[in-house]
Amino acid sequence: MNPVLHLSSSDWLSLFNHFASLSLLAVGGAITTAPDMHRYLVDETHWLGEAQFNSSIALAQAAPGPNILFVALMGWNLGLNAGAGLGGGWVSVGLACLGVLVSMLGIMLPSSILTYTATRWAHQHRDKIGIRAFKLGMAPIVIALLLATAWLLTVSHKQPARDWPLYVLTAVTTLVVWRTKLHMLWLIGAGALLGALGWV
Amino acid sequence: MPENQPLNQPRSKTDLFLSFTILALQGFGGVLAVVQRELVEKKRWMTREQFVEDWAVAQIMPGPNVVNLSLMIGGRYFGLTGALAGLAGMLAAPLIVVLLLAIAFGGVSDSAWAQGALRGMGAVSAGLIAAVGLKLISALRSNPMGMPVCIGLAAASFVGVGVLRWPLA
Numbered sequence: 524m525n526p527v528l529h530l531s532s533s534d535w536l537s538l539f540n541h542f543a544s545l546s547l548l549a550v551g552g553a554i555t556t557a558p559d560m561h562r563y564l565v566d567e568t569h570w571l572g573e574a575q576f577n578s579s580i581a582l583a584q585a586a587p588g589p590n591i592l593f594v595a596l597m598g599w600n601l602g603l604n605a606g607a608g609l610g611g612g613w614v615s616v617g618l619a620c621l622g623v624l625v626s627m628l629g630i631m632l633p634s635s636i637l638t639y640t641a642t643r644w645a646h647q648h649r650d651k652i653g654i655r656a657f658k659l660g661m662a663p664i665v666i667a668l669l670l671a672t673a674w675l676l677t678v679s680h681k682q683p684a685r686d687w688p689l690y691v692l693t694a695v696t697t698l699v700v701w702r703t704k705l706h707m708l709w710l711i712g713a714g715a716l717l718g719a720l721g722w723v
Numbered sequence: 724m725p726e727n728q729p730l731n732q733p734r735s736k737t738d739l740f741l742s743f744t745i746l747a748l749q750g751f752g753g754v755l756a757v758v759q760r761e762l763v764e765k766k767r768w769m770t771r772e773q774f775v776e777d778w779a780v781a782q783i784m785p786g787p788n789v790v791n792l793s794l795m796i797g798g799r800y801f802g803l804t805g806a807l808a809g810l811a812g813m814l815a816a817p818l819i820v821v822l823l824l825a826i827a828f829g830g831v832s833d834s835a836w837a838q839g840a841l842r843g844m845g846a847v848s849a850g851l852i853a854a855v856g857l858k859l860i861s862a863l864r865s866n867p868m869g870m871p872v873c874i875g876l877a878a879a880s881f882v883g884v885g886v887l888r889w890p891l892a
Contacts, residue, residue: 547785585841586824588747588817589754591787595818596825623822627814634786635794639806642780642795659866661779662772663877666863668782669755669856670877671885676849689846696850700756701857707760710847711751718843719836 525572528605535625538570538601542594542629547637553591553630554580564597575600591630598626673697688723731767736801736808742766743793743812748820751844754789754813756851759858768796771862789813 541563545556557580564571571579579600583593602622606615645654677693680686696710717723733739742761749757755778762768769777781791790813797809863873883889 549787550783550785553787581841582825583821585751585837585844586817586821587749587751588821589750589787589789589813591790592814592818592821596821599822599825623818627818631786631790634784635790635810638781638784638786638791639794639798639803641784642791643798645780646795646799658776658779659868660876661783662775662866663863663868663873664880665775665779665782666856666859667877667880668884669852669859671881673849673853673856674881674885676845676852689842692843692846693850693853696847697853697857700851700854707756707851708749708751710851711844714843714845714847715840716843718839718841718846721836721839723839723843723846 525575525600526569526604528570528601530570530605534568535621538598538622539625539629542626543633546630546633549630549634553594557593560594560597564601570601570604571597572604575604594630595623595627598622598624601626688717692717692723728767730769733768733800736797736805739797739801739805740808740812743797743809744816747789747813747817750789750817751848753848753852756848756855758789758792759855762796771859772865775859775862 541560545553545559549556561576565573565576576597579596580593583590583596586592599619599622602617602619603615605622606618648654673693677690680689683690692714696714699705699710700707714723733742746757746761747754759774763771763774777792777795778788781788781795784791790810793809793813794806798806801808860877863870863877866873868876
């Protein structure tokens, strides 16, 4: 059962502060800070149920757009809990929107301000030797990180006997996207269909 | 590939906003692969080399990588309001979509077929990311470190992160 909450304004403020402090730690994507969000939202404050937490992440990954939106869904669910679920009518919807606003502003504001200021500075000094050297030196590492990410995603399925169709699907996708101009949505759709039918 | 043609630019902040909205709405399981194909190959706002450099910066800054990228690109053409237009494009429409999905399918995401679909889409998005990495290797040709050094560095990074599982930071 999802909790029913009575949140004070200081609770909302501490929600904002928690996400804002995670914002600057989220190097490599906000998903790296998900364990700490779980500790705070589920274990400590009991503002979110376990299932709500997990489905927020799963749904944001299935939906189009940046995966950071799982934070918005957590805020949404938390607001619904504060207003007794969707049955609470417009009050619930209002609180849910407040949850989205507070959590997204918290997770986005600090990192965006830092990124914007730092990259403006770097762009204005883009001809300085140190900045050229840094970007050029990073290039092979960044490319390797992309390949390593794909590799880690693939081997996270650890049972070759059962998971080999997934490996094949990943390999075929890689080849098709690398070598052809086929629209990626076809591939995503095919993957979803094969998965839903239980073939991969 | 016509590498030597002059690059294009976003025509206006509206163009920037709409372009990023369309990108983001195509990005299931991560937006990076779509961003690379649209901005580099179709719209030609940047070269592969520039994309690699920007992606490197977007990745080392805190915050979601593709959102950082939209801030950087928007800011470069139109300053702060451009950055906000890029950011809004990346987030606004997908936010509405994901909330509608949450309202409609709140409980469905636990069912077996939905879990299976996520599994299949995850495998495809791993392939998309790998393909972006493979395509960008050609951007290393113009790197002053030279191809052998670049490949060596890339191989060492891949082994460190992908096999030995060293943390990034």
